Amino acid sequence: MELFFQQLTNGLAVGGIYALIALGYTMVYGVLKLINFAHGDLFTIGAYLGLTLLSALGLTDRLGPFGVVIALAIMVMGLVAVVGIILERIAYRPLRESHRLSAVVSALGASIFFQNAVMLIYGARYQVYPHDILPKVVIPIFGLNVPLLRILILLTSVVMMAALYFFIQKTRTGTAIRAVAIDQGAAKLMGINVNAVIMIVFLIGPALGGAAGLMVGLYYGQINFTMGWIYGLKAFTAAILGGIGNIPGAMLGGLLLGVIEALGAAYISIAWKDAIAFVVLILILIVRPTGLLGERVAEKV
Numbered sequence: 001m002e003l004f005f006q007q008l009t010n011g012l013a014v015g016g017i018y019a020l021i022a023l024g025y026t027m028v029y030g031v032l033k034l035i036n037f038a039h040g041d042l043f044t045i046g047a048y049l050g051l052t053l054l055s056a057l058g059l060t061d062r063l064g065p066f067g068v069v070i071a072l073a074i075m076v077m078g079l080v081a082v083v084g085i086i087l088e089r090i091a092y093r094p095l096r097e098s099h100r101l102s103a104v105v106s107a108l109g110a111s112i113f114f115q116n117a118v119m120l121i122y123g124a125r126y127q128v129y130p131h132d133i134l135p136k137v138v139i140p141i142f143g144l145n146v147p148l149l150r151i152l153i154l155l156t157s158v159v160m161m162a163a164l165y166f167f168i169q170k171t172r173t174g175t176a177i178r179a180v181a182i183d184q185g186a187a188k189l190m191g192i193n194v195n196a197v198i199m200i201v202f203l204i205g206p207a208l209g210g211a212a213g214l215m216v217g218l219y220y221g222q223i224n225f226t227m228g229w230i231y232g233l234k235a236f237t238a239a240i241l242g243g244i245g246n247i248p249g250a251m252l253g254g255l256l257l258g259v260i261e262a263l264g265a266a267y268i269s270i271a272w273k274d275a276i277a278f279v280v281l282i283l284i285l286i287v288r289p290t291g292l293l294g295e296r297v298a299e300k301v
Helices: 003-032 037-057 063-093 098-123 148-172 171-182 182-191 194-220 227-242 247-267 270-286
Strands: 138-141 144-147
Touching: 003 037, 003 144, 003 148, 003 171, 003 194, 003 227, 003 247, 037 063, 037 098, 037 148, 037 194, 037 227, 063 098, 063 194, 098 227, 138 148, 144 148, 148 194, 148 247, 171 182, 171 194, 182 194, 194 227, 227 247, 227 270, 247 270
Parallel strands: none
Antiparallel strands: 138 144
């Protein structure tokens, strides 16, 4: 039973990372009906920027362990958000009135560009995060010794997801985003700046992806320039699992996928954990093709 709960906490932490990445996919799809295949590479850029800032600025000597992580998260999210805005301006906005396939090809091209740029700048070898950023502390919870870092990742993911949900549902800008997702033409007639709304979406999604990249570097201790492909694929799977275009669905799908992977690795085989997750996805989509919470589609009257 102890193994089950240890893997459950591990799966929830990893699932929180998947959910943060999946939110970027689902927000862009909800507004532009476009799958941003370069989103996984923005996640990779976040992981590498975190390592670069940590090494170049010497934050460990100036701030405490938690201050280092907070400062890194703020800087990484800001920088990756800027990259996301540039990506939208260069790769997607000129093709907005073109056939949807053109934007997909542009997204794939941007993904290849980012991946090779990271490889040329940092090299093809794995890069290692320092192991002494946070203290190696375990927290006893109901008789389990859970690593502090695992708890922090899960709590941070939940807080970010809750903040995004509140922002989308309770603010004027969030209302504008939902209006653009329903009908861009009608949103323009109501005085909404559609370009500004899309820019905000490409600011928030990459920022969350960058935070997830930093979490992976801190959690696993090493990063590679190709990791955006597999994490992006799993996050995209999580978005589909919960219901593409549905923000709560992306959150639920990410957490569920992480738990399925962790339990599958523990009780079946670690070599089959990815296959198990995709088999579960296929079974769920056979029963419910729009995902667990359904694709967010507004009725136009």
